[in-house]
Amino acid sequence: MADEIKFPVEATHIMMFARSVGDPNPIYYDEEYAKETEVGHIIAPPTFPRAVAQFDPDYHLRPKPGEKWFGSGKNPTGLTEPAKSTGGLHAEQHFEYHRQPKPGDVYTVTTKPGKTWEKESARAGKLTFTETIQEYRDQNGELVVTSRGVGVKTERPVEQK
């Protein structure tokens, strides 16, 4: 994650995001409908802030031209030595909404590391948890959303029961 990311919120992105979480609510795409609601304008679905990944120039889970990608092409992985770890999984996610995100907002998203801790799991070996706190401030400097994510790296793939 870059330390500071510019995240412009666009109506089309919100519409596509709502579709991708299976939510047909017109408040996410229909301006005329949204005008008649209590909020009075299009808003974004609650989990939309995480789409900030699209605007992070360094985001490690997006293939980049000219760089080897760890997913499959000719071979099951594009890397000659795939990482032994199965990579990260998402363990927790918490949002606090100071107001509703809307099209036209331009956020400056700052990221700071939180705590790190370890736990032993019967299903996946040693688990290493890392917390990340992100603050979304709009073009007027007002705090709109605070996000706290917890990622976990597992020692081995999570065993399926």
Place this chain on the structure above:
Amino acid sequence: MALSASKLKVGDTHEELVVDDLTRTQLVMYAGTSGDYNPLHTDDVYTREVAGYPGVFAHGMLSMGLTGKMLTNYVGDGRLKKYGVRFTNQVWPGDSLTAKATVAEIREENGEKVVDLTVETVNQDGKTVITGTATARVDP
């Protein structure tokens, strides 16, 4: 439709089937909009042969997003103040998820009525995939 504090009581529940037979295409859609292109969610070859899982599985954030639809349908648009979850089990293509909110407390915060909810999403086998909490503004 907004909720009203005077009509709510602790223990009230709202439940929705938020996805029936989750498709791999839905996972691709979520990757595309969220920007999380981790091949664990879209690339079966990598996921089976390199990562060591039975196949692709859903982004945790997709399960949280699907669960969020139940929440906003219950509390009304623009009413959520907080929403947080823990991902307790993976979600797989073919899963059907039911999300449920339960009223834990009705209280006042900065002169507004709010409701605290506990949130749980289970799959078709009754296995919990998400536990969480949410807080929403409600009418008096």
